[in-house]
Amino acid sequence: DIVMTQSPDSLAVSLGERATINCKSSQSVLHSSNNKDHLAWYQQKPGQPPKLLISWASTRESGVPDRFSGSGSGTDFTLTISSLQAEDVAVYYCQQYHSTPRTFGQGTKVEIK
Amino acid sequence: QVHLVESGGGVVQPGRSLRLSCLASGFTFSSYGMHWVRQAPGKGLEWVAVIWSDGGNKYYADSVKGRFTISRDNSRNTLYLQMNSLRVEDMAVYYCARERLGGREAFDMWGQGTMVTVSS
Numbered sequence: 694d695i696v697m698t699q700s701p702d703s704l705a706v707s708l709g710e711r712a713t714i715n716c717k718s719s720q721s722v723l724h725s726s727n728n729k730d731h732l733a734w735y736q737q738k739p740g741q742p743p744k745l746l747i748s749w750a751s752t753r754e755s756g757v758p759d760r761f762s763g764s765g766s767g768t769d770f771t772l773t774i775s776s777l778q779a780e781d782v783a784v785y786y787c788q789q790y791h792s793t794p795r796t797f798g799q800g801t802k803v804e805i806k
Numbered sequence: 807q808v809h810l811v812e813s814g815g816g817v818v819q820p821g822r823s824l825r826l827s828c829l830a831s832g833f834t835f836s837s838y839g840m841h842w843v844r845q846a847p848g849k850g851l852e853w854v855a856v857i858w859s860d861g862g863n864k865y866y867a868d869s870v871k872g873r874f875t876i877s878r879d880n881s882r883n884t885l886y887l888q889m890n891s892l893r894v895e896d897m898a899v900y901y902c903a904r905e906r907l908g909g910r911e912a913f914d915m916w917g918q919g920t921m922v923t924v925s926s
Binding site: 724726731733735737741742743744745748754784786788790791793794795796797798799800 | 851865919
């Protein structure tokens, strides 16, 4: 199984400042079939289901603000919120969909400082 | 409008069974692979099971293998999770999630979840 490890577990950032979340996979999630990284980022606000923010490591979903960006390849990935807004307070999860089981990171809680 | 609505959660004693349902609407259910993902209280997301669009292939997390069965009825646009021999550690909110078309894709739609409480 591919193990996904996020860091940090939580972070507090001032409004308007940058938030950076890291995700590391125990093996490459680059799939030879399409030469893409099978890595997604989800946002989960309290009492809500997860919401897909980014797929293929860096492709923002429709309607997701451009302050959210994903980067990385192979085994190391980053989700960046360029200018934190109050509505971004949530837990963020990375997930690999390279293989089954479709494992998630443990989550990173983002709060306002 | 595109929706996934779970039902069937509740309070059950350890060792008993429960069947969850997920009713899909607003899209061609039979075209999509579907997953169950759970979240224990205050914890992270744990993938549980997947069933391919035609129901021909199913895979499970080791933690539920042999106890849980995923199935679907494409004529009823419904996904199921039969949970047997429930344990305290199975207590969680259970979400159904749609895998985007294409195979090996992200989960682009989630239901609101249904809570399963396992307690004596």
